[in-house]
Amino acid sequence: MAFRGLFHRFRNRALAAAAAGAALVAVAAAPAAATTGQPSGPYTGMGTCPTASAPMQSPDNAIVGCVVATIGGGGFTVGSTKVNFTSPMTVTFGMYWSATGPTVTFPDGTTAALFSTAAPTDGKELTASPLDVPIPGLSNFWPGVTSAIVLIEPAGPVTAFAPLSAGENYPLFKLPIKLHLLNAFLGLNCYVGSNSSPIVLSPTAGTTSPPPPNQPITGDPGTIAIDNDPNGFGTSVIDFSGATMVDNALSVPGAHGCGLFDSADWIVNSLFGVPSAAGHNTITLTGVGSTIAVDPSISDLTNAINATRK
Secondary structure, eight states, rough: OTTGGGHHHHHHHHSSSSOOOOGGGOOOOOOOOOOOOOGGGGTOOOOTTOOTTHHHHOTTEEEEEEEEEEEEEEEEEEEEEEOOOOEEEEEEEEEEETTTTEEEEEETSSSSOBBEOOTTTTSSEEOOOOOEEETTHHHSSSSTTEEEEEEEEESSSOBOOOGGGGGSSOOOOOOOOEEEEEEETEEEEEEEEEESEHHHHHHBBBBOOTTTSOOOOOOOOEEEEEEOOOOOOOOOOEEEEEEEEEOOOOOOOOOESOOOOGGHHHHHHHHTSSBBOOTTTEEEEEEEEEEEEEEEEEHHHHHHHHOOOO
C-alpha cells in the first residue's frame, strides 16, 4: 500500500479538501536545526513524540507519525454506576507502519493500514485528572472519605491504531486501562482492572455491536482537515475535531487490593457493581480532537517538528 494511497479514502469520501498530493511524499531538502523549546503550531503537544526510538527509526517503516488527542468530556456507565468526566484527558504516542504491515478491511470494503504505536518519551500515553466518584448510598461531603478519588491509568500500550476508521463501524484503537480507587478506608492499592486483566477500551465514531442487553449506539466522526507542513517539509498534518467516540461492548473486572489483605474487595464490588460483563457497560468520549503528523521519512518528520520549537 503506497503512502499516498492511505489518504485515498479521505478524498473519495469528501472528508477533507484535496489531500496534500505530492507533498505527502516529498522530503525536505535541508534539515532544520533542533532547539530545546516545545514544538508549536501544528505540532503543539508533540514534544514527547518518540521519534528517536528504535521502532520509529526502523528502516522498514513506510510511514511514521506523531499523535496528540484530547478528550473534552463524556463519561462511563458500569452497571448502574454513572461517572462523568469533569476535565479533559490527553492521549499521546508515536505511530509507525511498514510496507508489509497489517491492514484492516472495513465493512464498506475499503482497506487501510493498522499502525503500531510507540510510547512517548515521558511514558505518559494517557493523562487524566482525578475523578471524585460518590459512593452509592452516601451523601458526598468529604472527598476521599464519602467518595472514591478515581485515577484512570494506562494498563498497557495503545494497539491496533486505525486512524482512517473515522465514520466506519470499527474501533479507532484499543487502549487498556485500570481504575485506581483512593479512599481513606480502601488503602493505596485498590484497583478495578490491572495490567494482566485490564478494562480494554475500543472506541469508535461509527456504530457499535455490543452483546445484549446493550443496544448499538453511534458516535460521530466530526470534521477532518489535512494541511501541509508550514515550513515546506514533507510532513502532512491531519486534524480531527468535534468527534464523539463510543464503546458499549467492554467488560469490567472486579476489584483487587482494596483494604488490608484485599478485605474490602467485596465492598467495592458490591457498591459499584463489578465485575460487570460485556453488554452492561458504556463509555462515551465527547469533544474528541486529535492531530496526527505523518511522513514517509522519520528524519523529515523530526526536522519538521524541530523547526517549530521555540
